[in-house]
Amino acid sequence: xxxxxxxxxxxxxEMGQEVTLRCKPISGHNSLFWYRQTMxxxxxxxxxxxxxxxxxxxxxxxxxxxxxxxxxxxxxLKIQPSEPRDSAVYFCASKGRVDQPQHFxxxxxxxxx
Amino acid sequence: DAKTTQxxxxxCAEGRAANLPCNHSTISGNxxxxxxxxxxxxxxxxxxxxxxxxxxxxxASLIITEDRKSSTLILPHATLxxxxxxxxxxxxxxxxxxTGKLIFGQGTTLQVKP
Numbered sequence: 001x002x003x004x005x006x007x008x009x010x011x012x013x014e015m016g017q018e019v020t021l022r023c024k025p026i027s028g029h030n031s032l033f034w035y036r037q038t039m040x041x042x043x044x045x046x047x048x049x050x051x052x053x054x055x056x057x058x059x060x061x062x063x064x065x066x067x068x069x070x071x072x073x074x075x076x077l078k079i080q081p082s083e084p085r086d087s088a089v090y091f092c093a094s095k096g097r098v099d100q101p102q103h104f105x106x107x108x109x110x111x112x113x
Numbered sequence: 114d115a116k117t118t119q120x121x122x123x124x125c126a127e128g129r130a131a132n133l134p135c136n137h138s139t140i141s142g143n144x145x146x147x148x149x150x151x152x153x154x155x156x157x158x159x160x161x162x163x164x165x166x167x168x169x170x171x172x173a174s175l176i177i178t179e180d181r182k183s184s185t186l187i188l189p190h191a192t193l194x195x196x197x198x199x200x201x202x203x204x205x206x207x208x209x210x211x212t213g214k215l216i217f218g219q220g221t222t223l224q225v226k227p
Binding site for chain 1: 149158200215219
Protein backbone atom coordinates (compact mmCIF):
# COMPACT_ATOMS: atom_id res chain seq x y z
CA UNK A 1 0.00 0.00 0.00
CA UNK A 2 1.18 3.54 -0.71
CA UNK A 3 1.96 5.57 2.35
CA UNK A 4 1.09 9.18 2.99
CA UNK A 5 2.11 11.19 -0.05
CA UNK A 6 3.16 14.80 0.24
CA UNK A 7 4.01 17.27 -2.48
CA UNK A 8 6.15 19.08 -3.26
CA UNK A 9 9.13 17.56 -1.44
CA UNK A 10 10.97 20.85 -1.56
CA UNK A 11 9.72 24.40 -2.08
CA UNK A 12 11.77 27.58 -2.26
CA UNK A 13 9.96 30.85 -2.72
CA GLU A 14 10.22 34.52 -1.89
CA MET A 15 8.50 36.08 1.04
CA GLY A 16 5.05 37.38 0.29
CA GLN A 17 4.22 34.57 -2.09
CA GLU A 18 1.43 32.09 -1.52
CA VAL A 19 2.55 28.57 -0.70
CA THR A 20 0.34 25.48 -0.99
CA LEU A 21 1.40 22.14 0.46
CA ARG A 22 -0.49 19.00 -0.48
CA CYS A 23 -1.17 15.71 1.23
CA LYS A 24 -2.78 12.46 0.17
CA PRO A 25 -3.53 10.27 3.20
CA ILE A 26 -3.52 6.51 3.23
CA SER A 27 -6.71 5.18 1.71
CA GLY A 28 -9.29 4.34 4.36
CA HIS A 29 -7.77 6.55 7.04
CA ASN A 30 -10.22 9.02 8.53
CA SER A 31 -7.95 11.27 10.59
CA LEU A 32 -5.37 13.61 9.08
CA PHE A 33 -2.76 15.71 10.87
CA TRP A 34 -0.47 18.56 9.79
CA TYR A 35 2.78 19.11 11.71
CA ARG A 36 5.63 21.57 11.41
CA GLN A 37 9.22 20.84 12.43
CA THR A 38 11.93 23.39 13.15
CA MET A 39 15.21 23.19 15.03
CA UNK A 40 13.99 25.66 17.63
CA UNK A 41 10.54 24.24 18.33
CA UNK A 42 10.79 20.61 17.30
CA UNK A 43 7.74 18.84 15.90
CA UNK A 44 4.49 20.73 16.48
CA UNK A 45 0.93 19.81 15.61
CA UNK A 46 -0.75 22.53 13.57
CA UNK A 47 -4.21 21.12 12.86
CA UNK A 48 -6.03 17.84 12.58
CA UNK A 49 -9.11 16.64 10.76
CA UNK A 50 -11.46 13.81 11.55
CA UNK A 51 -13.73 12.62 8.72
CA UNK A 52 -12.69 15.71 6.71
CA UNK A 53 -13.79 18.11 9.48
CA UNK A 54 -11.22 20.30 11.27
CA UNK A 55 -11.30 19.33 14.93
CA UNK A 56 -8.51 21.36 16.50
CA UNK A 57 -6.61 24.17 14.79
CA UNK A 58 -5.16 25.66 17.96
CA UNK A 59 -1.65 24.96 16.70
CA UNK A 60 -2.03 27.06 13.57
CA UNK A 61 0.36 29.95 14.15
CA UNK A 62 -1.74 32.78 12.70
CA UNK A 63 -4.32 33.75 10.13
CA UNK A 64 -1.80 33.47 7.32
CA UNK A 65 -2.11 29.71 7.68
CA UNK A 66 -5.15 27.80 6.49
CA UNK A 67 -5.87 24.13 5.91
CA UNK A 68 -8.62 22.35 4.02
CA UNK A 69 -9.70 18.81 3.47
CA UNK A 70 -12.26 18.81 0.64
CA UNK A 71 -12.48 15.02 0.56
CA UNK A 72 -11.11 11.94 2.26
CA UNK A 73 -8.16 11.63 -0.11
CA UNK A 74 -6.74 15.15 -0.19
CA UNK A 75 -5.73 17.99 2.08
CA UNK A 76 -3.91 21.28 1.62
CA LEU A 77 -2.04 23.60 3.92
CA LYS A 78 -1.76 27.12 2.59
CA ILE A 79 0.39 30.04 3.74
CA GLN A 80 -0.50 33.47 2.41
CA PRO A 81 1.53 35.63 2.55
CA SER A 82 4.62 33.59 3.39
CA GLU A 83 7.38 34.90 5.65
CA PRO A 84 10.98 33.72 6.24
CA ARG A 85 10.03 32.45 9.72
CA ASP A 86 7.68 29.96 8.06
CA SER A 87 10.71 28.06 6.78
CA ALA A 88 10.44 24.53 8.17
CA VAL A 89 9.66 20.95 7.27
CA TYR A 90 5.92 20.34 7.13
CA PHE A 91 4.65 16.82 7.71
CA CYS A 92 1.28 15.29 7.06
CA ALA A 93 0.12 12.15 8.88
CA SER A 94 -2.97 10.00 8.70
CA LYS A 95 -4.59 7.48 10.99
CA GLY A 96 -7.26 4.86 10.68
CA ARG A 97 -9.01 2.95 13.44
CA VAL A 98 -8.87 4.07 17.06
CA ASP A 99 -6.18 1.54 17.95
CA GLN A 100 -3.90 2.25 14.99
CA PRO A 101 -0.89 4.58 14.99
CA GLN A 102 -0.33 7.64 12.85
CA HIS A 103 1.60 7.21 9.63
CA PHE A 104 3.69 10.12 8.41
CA UNK A 105 4.67 11.31 4.97
CA UNK A 106 8.23 12.30 4.15
CA UNK A 107 7.45 16.00 4.50
CA UNK A 108 7.81 19.18 2.48
CA UNK A 109 10.96 21.19 3.12
CA UNK A 110 9.89 24.83 2.78
CA UNK A 111 12.34 27.70 2.46
CA UNK A 112 11.06 31.27 2.34
CA UNK A 113 13.70 33.74 1.19
CA ASP B 114 -1.27 14.18 28.18
CA ALA B 115 1.56 13.19 30.52
CA LYS B 116 5.05 14.61 30.05
CA THR B 117 7.97 12.34 29.23
CA THR B 118 11.68 12.64 29.99
CA GLN B 119 14.32 11.04 27.79
CA UNK B 120 18.11 11.31 27.65
CA UNK B 121 19.26 13.71 24.97
CA UNK B 122 21.61 11.25 23.31
CA UNK B 123 22.94 7.71 23.47
CA UNK B 124 25.50 5.59 21.64
CA CYS B 125 25.26 1.92 20.83
CA ALA B 126 27.63 -0.50 19.14
CA GLU B 127 26.40 -2.13 15.97
CA GLY B 128 24.98 -5.59 16.63
CA ARG B 129 24.38 -4.91 20.32
CA ALA B 130 21.04 -4.23 21.96
CA ALA B 131 20.03 -0.59 22.26
CA ASN B 132 18.03 0.19 25.40
CA LEU B 133 16.31 3.56 25.33
CA PRO B 134 14.73 4.70 28.60
CA CYS B 135 11.77 6.98 29.10
CA ASN B 136 10.32 8.40 32.30
CA HIS B 137 6.61 9.20 32.48
CA SER B 138 5.97 9.44 36.20
CA THR B 139 2.69 11.36 35.79
CA ILE B 140 1.13 8.88 33.39
CA SER B 141 -2.57 8.22 33.90
CA GLY B 142 -4.23 4.85 33.92
CA ASN B 143 -5.75 5.30 30.49
CA UNK B 144 -2.64 6.64 28.77
CA UNK B 145 -0.64 4.54 26.34
CA UNK B 146 3.12 4.73 25.78
CA UNK B 147 4.03 5.22 22.11
CA UNK B 148 7.45 5.13 20.49
CA UNK B 149 8.29 6.74 17.16
CA UNK B 150 11.61 7.36 15.51
CA UNK B 151 12.77 9.85 12.92
CA UNK B 152 15.62 9.05 10.61
CA UNK B 153 17.29 12.09 9.10
CA UNK B 154 15.22 13.79 6.39
CA UNK B 155 12.30 11.39 6.80
CA UNK B 156 8.96 11.57 8.56
CA UNK B 157 8.50 10.01 11.99
CA UNK B 158 8.01 6.26 11.88
CA UNK B 159 5.83 4.34 14.31
CA UNK B 160 7.68 1.64 16.25
CA UNK B 161 5.50 0.21 19.00
CA UNK B 162 3.03 1.09 21.73
CA UNK B 163 1.66 -0.41 24.93
CA UNK B 164 -0.54 0.20 27.94
CA UNK B 165 0.79 -1.94 30.77
CA UNK B 166 1.96 -5.24 29.36
CA UNK B 167 5.28 -5.68 27.63
CA UNK B 168 5.00 -5.67 23.86
CA UNK B 169 7.14 -7.03 21.05
CA UNK B 170 6.97 -6.69 17.30
CA UNK B 171 9.33 -7.14 14.38
CA UNK B 172 11.09 -3.86 15.12
CA ALA B 173 11.47 -3.68 18.88
CA SER B 174 10.33 -4.63 22.37
CA LEU B 175 8.69 -2.32 24.86
CA ILE B 176 9.14 -2.97 28.55
CA ILE B 177 6.84 -1.02 30.88
CA THR B 178 7.50 -1.07 34.61
CA GLU B 179 4.80 -2.39 36.88
CA ASP B 180 4.00 1.09 38.25
CA ARG B 181 3.97 2.38 34.63
CA LYS B 182 6.16 5.34 35.58
CA SER B 183 8.87 4.41 33.11
CA SER B 184 9.52 2.26 30.09
CA THR B 185 12.37 1.03 27.92
CA LEU B 186 12.45 0.55 24.19
CA ILE B 187 14.78 -2.27 23.16
CA LEU B 188 16.23 -2.69 19.70
CA PRO B 189 17.67 -6.20 20.03
CA HIS B 190 20.40 -6.00 17.40
CA ALA B 191 21.07 -2.39 16.44
CA THR B 192 22.28 -1.62 12.92
CA LEU B 193 23.69 1.56 11.45
CA UNK B 194 20.26 2.20 9.91
CA UNK B 195 18.78 2.46 13.40
CA UNK B 196 20.60 5.76 13.93
CA UNK B 197 17.74 8.20 14.49
CA UNK B 198 15.91 10.36 17.00
CA UNK B 199 13.60 8.22 19.15
CA UNK B 200 10.49 9.79 20.65
CA UNK B 201 8.59 8.46 23.65
CA UNK B 202 5.03 9.83 23.82
CA UNK B 203 2.21 9.14 26.22
CA UNK B 204 -1.37 9.90 25.34
CA UNK B 205 -4.88 8.76 25.99
CA UNK B 206 -6.45 6.32 23.62
CA UNK B 207 -8.33 7.60 20.60
CA UNK B 208 -11.89 8.22 21.65
CA UNK B 209 -13.20 9.81 24.84
CA UNK B 210 -13.00 13.18 23.10
CA UNK B 211 -9.43 12.62 21.93
CA THR B 212 -8.67 11.88 18.27
CA GLY B 213 -5.18 10.62 18.92
CA LYS B 214 -3.01 13.67 18.40
CA LEU B 215 0.62 13.23 19.40
CA ILE B 216 2.76 15.71 21.30
CA PHE B 217 6.44 15.21 20.49
CA GLY B 218 9.24 16.13 22.90
CA GLN B 219 12.89 16.43 21.99
CA GLY B 220 13.53 12.68 21.95
CA THR B 221 16.77 10.71 22.26
CA THR B 222 19.32 10.83 19.46
CA LEU B 223 20.64 7.28 19.11
CA GLN B 224 23.94 6.93 17.32
CA VAL B 225 24.78 3.37 16.30
CA LYS B 226 28.51 3.02 15.75
CA PRO B 227 30.41 0.38 13.76
